[in-house]
Amino acid sequence: MSEIKKRFKAKIGNRTYTFVGRSSMEHMHAVTDLMNKQLNQLNQLSSSISYEDAMVLLAFNAISDQLKMQGKLDQIEKDNKEEH
Template sequence: MGNKRRFKAVIDGQSYTIVGNKSTAHMQAVTELMNQQLAQLQKLAPSMTKQEAATLLAFNAISDQLDKAAELDRLQKTQTPTDN
């Protein structure tokens, strides 16, 4: 399963301990990006609650994940020789 690491992150002012097998640099990059995106959402919609911003951020992340999976699938299909 790989080496599990504990990573302490502060996301939108809240402290979290995240356990995973990603590098510290990866976890820091994710934390920074989350904080940037949450700040941008709060700037664009100041009346949005923290819960609403977190939900929208999660929705956007899953949407991006689906887009990337579809693109990867498309690329794999174009590189796979067809049986004729």
């Protein structure tokens, strides 16, 4: 990752956001694409959901996935320490 912060404009749903960070442009495009895909899926499942509620659900799901992955990583690290 680069040490220089960059601005990245992302169109998510029907809104444009500007993010500042050190991630590569490829990473930011991948995140934007995945967010739009998941936002479209939420809208297809519940067409009456508001944009704000869909974004909260998207964030909730992302944090839930992050916690699950962190738990798996913690378990792998624990298992590796026990082996050595």
